[in-house]
Amino acid sequence: MNAPATPPAEAGFRRRHLLLAWLGVCMIAAWLRRGQIAGFTLLDPDDHLRLVQVRDWLAGQGWFDLTQYRIQPAAGLTMHWSRLVDLPIAAGIRVLQPLLGTDAAERTTVILWPLVLLGLTMLIVAKFTSRLAEGNTPLVAALLIAGAPVTLVQFLPLRIDHHGWQILLAGLALLGLLSAEPRRSGIVAGAAMAAWLHVSIEGLPLAVLAGGLLGLRYIIDAAEARRLIAYLGTLVALTLTLLAATRLPQYWLTSYCDAMSPAYFVPMALVAALLWAGSRTPWMASAGARLGLVGASAILGAAGLLLIDPVCAANPFSTLDPLVARWWYLLIPEGLPIWRQPLESAVLLLWLPLIAIPGTWIGYRTAADDRARRDWTTLAFMFASALAIAFLVFRAGAVAQLFALPGAATLALAAIRRAQALKWVLLRVPFSAAVGMLPLPVLPALALNRVSPTAAIPSGGPVGDECDGPIAIAALRALPPSRLLAPLNVGPALLNYTRHSTLAAGYHRSNLAMRDAMLAFMSPPERSAQILRAHAVHYVLICATGAETGNYATDRPGGLMARLRDDKAPEWLERVPVAGASNMRIWKVNWTKAPGGEKAHGGAGTR
Numbered sequence: 001m002n003a004p005a006t007p008p009a010e011a012g013f014r015r016r017h018l019l020l021a022w023l024g025v026c027m028i029a030a031w032l033r034r035g036q037i038a039g040f041t042l043l044d045p046d047d048h049l050r051l052v053q054v055r056d057w058l059a060g061q062g063w064f065d066l067t068q069y070r071i072q073p074a075a076g077l078t079m080h081w082s083r084l085v086d087l088p089i090a091a092g093i094r095v096l097q098p099l100l101g102t103d104a105a106e107r108t109t110v111i112l113w114p115l116v117l118l119g120l121t122m123l124i125v126a127k128f129t130s131r132l133a134e135g136n137t138p139l140v141a142a143l144l145i146a147g148a149p150v151t152l153v154q155f156l157p158l159r160i161d162h163h164g165w166q167i168l169l170a171g172l173a174l175l176g177l178l179s180a181e182p183r184r185s186g187i188v189a190g191a192a193m194a195a196w197l198h199v200s201i202e203g204l205p206l207a208v209l210a211g212g213l214l215g216l217r218y219i220i221d222a223a224e225a226r227r228l229i230a231y232l233g234t235l236v237a238l239t240l241t242l243l244a245a246t247r248l249p250q251y252w253l254t255s256y257c258d259a260m261s262p263a264y265f266v267p268m269a270l271v272a273a274l275l276w277a278g279s280r281t282p283w284m285a286s287a288g289a290r291l292g293l294v295g296a297s298a299i300l301g302a303a304g305l306l307l308i309d310p311v312c313a314a315n316p317f318s319t320l321d322p323l324v325a326r327w328w329y330l331l332i333p334e335g336l337p338i339w340r341q342p343l344e345s346a347v348l349l350l351w352l353p354l355i356a357i358p359g360t361w362i363g364y365r366t367a368a369d370d371r372a373r374r375d376w377t378t379l380a381f382m383f384a385s386a387l388a389i390a391f392l393v394f395r396a397g398a399v400a401q402l403f404a405l406p407g408a409a410t411l412a413l414a415a416i417r418r419a420q421a422l423k424w425v426l427l428r429v430p431f432s433a434a435v436g437m438l439p440l441p442v443l444p445a446l447a448l449n450r451v452s453p454t455a456a457i458p459s460g461g462p463v464g465d466e467c468d469g470p471i472a473i474a475a476l477r478a479l480p481p482s483r484l485l486a487p488l489n490v491g492p493a494l495l496n497y498t499r500h501s502t503l504a505a506g507y508h509r510s511n512l513a514m515r516d517a518m519l520a521f522m523s524p525p526e527r528s529a530q531i532l533r534a535h536a537v538h539y540v541l542i543c544a545t546g547a548e549t550g551n552y553a554t555d556r557p558g559g560l561m562a563r564l565r566d567d568k569a570p571e572w573l574e575r576v577p578v579a580g581a582s583n584m585r586i587w588k589v590n591w592t593k594a595p596g597g598e599k600a601h602g603g604a605g606t607r
Contacts, residue, residue: 014139018126021143022119028146029115033157040107041469045506046161048492051110053081054089064248070501071491072513073483080259080509082199083246085162088113111157117164118155121145121402124171129406131178132363132375141409148401149348150394162199163398169196170206170399174382177210178375182223186214186230193231194238197260198246204264206399207235209385211271213378215294218279219287225279232272239265255309257316258508264312267304271297320508321515327551328488328506328514334395341394349397353387356404359411379406467543467584473497475578476586482538485520487548490541503535521548522556525563525570529594540564540573541586 030037042048053068061067063083069076092109093102100108122142129138145151154163169192176188189210196203214231217224243252243260255263274297284290305313320329329335338346360383364376383403390397467473473493481499491505503520504513520531521542532540542549542564553562563569564585572594573587 017139018122018142021139022122025118025122025143025146025152026115029118029152029156037111037157039470040110040158042110042158042493042496044159044161045489045492047110047159048496049079049505050081050085050089050160050162051106052492052495053079054086054093057083057086058090058093064246068495070495071505071507072503072510073501077505077507077510077513079507080256082162084195084199084242085160085165088116089160110160114155114157114159114164117168118145118152121155121164121168121171124168124175125402125405128171128175128178128379129409131175132372132379132406133410135413137406137409137413140413141405144352144405144408144412145402148352148405150397151399151401154398163395165199166196166203167398167402169193169199170203170386171402173206173210174379174403177213177378177382180371182227183230186227186232187234190231190234191238194235194242197239197264198242201257201259201264202393202396205389206382206385210382211235212298213381215275215298219290219294222284222290225284229272229276229279232268232275236265236269236272239268255312257309257312263305263309266308267301270304271301274300317508320511323518324511324514327518327548327555329508331547331551332506334393336394338391338394345394349390349394349401352401352408353383353404355411356383356407359407359409359414361407362414363407363410379403383407467546469493470497472584475584476500476541479539479576483536484539484541485517485532485535485537486541487543487546488514488517489548490543490546494541500539503537518552521552521561522559524558525560525572526595528560529570529572529596532589533591533594533596537589539576539586539588541584544583544585546583 035041036043042051049068052070053066056068057063066079066081066083067076068079071077089109092113093105096105096108099105122145125145126138126142129141151167153159154167173189173192173196176185176190176192179185179188193203193207193210197207211228211231214224214228218228239260243265253262255261257263275293278284278293278297279290284293302313311319317325317329333341333345338349341349360376360380364373364380367373367376383400386396386400386403390400467490473490474497476494476498479500481501483501483503484494485503486494488504488506491502494500494502504510504517506514516531516535520528520537523531540560542561544565549561549565552559553565556562560570564573564587569575569587572590574590576586576588578584578586
């Protein structure tokens with residue numbers, strides 16, 4: 001089956017119109033974040049810490065050293081993040097610094113870089129939609145990202161964490177899968193998936209499912225071996241290249257469940273080698289033989305994962321301390337399944353996919369030929385896979401909404417054509433206008449407080465200001481650089497706006513430190529003093545109306561947090577006045593009055 005020299009809809013894809021669409025969506029995004037832009041207020045702990053990591057790197061910390069030394073000092077917290085995400089942020093700051101100064105360079109980069117990622121993603125959406133549909137469908141699909149709240153929120157100004165990268169790379173992988181030329185298709189899709197897995201291992205399920213789709217194609221048609229082998233070969237080769245380029249050799253063979261490591265790349269390499277060798281034998285002429293090869297390779301790959309690290313094959317978060325699992329992991333909505341979400345959040349995730357399902361069916365039914373139907377089938381498979389993952393992990397809905405855009409655009413244009421064919425103006429005009437309102441920012445505006453990764457599910461306490469804004473925390477700069485016990489969500493902001501350190505922050509590799517921080521807040525004051533002494537904590541900070549304050553105080557009414565909330569601090573905690581921060585309360589630890597009597601001398605933590 002020969003593909004045409006150019007995609008059938010290429011003539012309908014005008015870059016200048018896409019540029020205008022991008023500028024329009026940028027205006028929507030800037031409007032949605034206008035207050036935060038004015039005050040340069042980052043809303044997510046990951047954005048705070050990402051900026052801190054970039055600053056540390058620019059200040060001389062090594063390329064290979066991802067340790068955040070101001071979390072759980074003095075050992076520090078080794079992050080599972082990727083330097084690839086740091087690169088454009090650091091480059092933007094370094095280029096603009098001589099022109100604007102450091103502060104303005106940071107602000108400009110952090111505001112504009114997410115919008116650049118948005119533009120690249122819209123370009124990719126238009127490109128992969130042009131492989132499926134003609135006319136204005138690619139442009140409409142790209143524009144509809146303005147009505148995809150779970151996706152758009154990851155591209156708003158100040159959102160510099162890795163989620164935007166994941167969405168872009170997912171789109172690039174789909175673009176590769178839709179390429180007509182087998183080898184190029186496999187290389188592009190494999191490279192995109194390898195980069196995605198390096199940025200975040202969360203892409204692994206879709207990478208495996210994409211490989212399964214190509215394996216099924218190979219079973220049906222032996223000529224598809226080129227696409228499958230190119231995909232797997234590129235996936236393995238680039239994975240190893242990125243690992244070597246960003247990790248020191250002593251860590252290459254260390255198994256981690258939250259990042260690319262031998263637990264994952266060894267099974268991948270095994271499957272790739274088996275399929276490459278098997279597909280070259282003369283015994284693969286029948287579909288049954290190819291089914292046996294693909295099935296055996298998949299089974300051996302799964303067995304390899306189980307042998308190398310069974311925890312990674314099950315639930316990596318099962319190793320969390322029970323206290324941490326209850327009061328941190330299970331209170332992060334973005335990581336929970338859809339049935340654990342508020343109804344509004346579920347609707348905001350599902351509305352676009354529900355529009356896209358009939359649109360995808362229309363696209364398949366009206367496809368011009370077998371190749372076009374196969375492309376729509378590929379989209380439908382990836383879309384359904386991403387949506388199934390989103391049912392289990394809410395934040396995966398960003399990719400599901402991305403893959404919904406071609407189907408949603410197809411249905412929207414079909415509805416407009418149907419509306420314009422109506423004879424009665426009283427029906428034609430409002431119906432056409434209603435369909436045309438889909439890209440408007442109404443849904444994203446409603447969604448910001450529902451799809452924010454930082455939102456916590458309250459449990460027995462009020463949810464309020466976490467006092468992590470620049471104005472509140474700026475008051476702490478008057479204190480000498482010190483080690484603080486603070487709410488987990490406030491820790492990254494402390495690092496961003498001050499030179500202080502924090503006992504723990506909300507990252508799973510900080511498991512034991514998070515446990516100790518929770519115990520310090522929830523235990524009776526005598527036990528809290530022992531924990532603070534072990535970690536050489538100098539100050540204790542709470543947010544009077546914060547979610548963690550309410551949760552800890554309600555669950556343990558006799559604990560330190562409850563006493564601090566009620567202004568009944570033990571005598572060894574001395575209140576420190578904080579100007580202009582009514583929601584923030586801070587106490588200095590007076591070790592001469594604390595149980596034990598002597599000043600703390602530090603320590604790596606309690607067990």
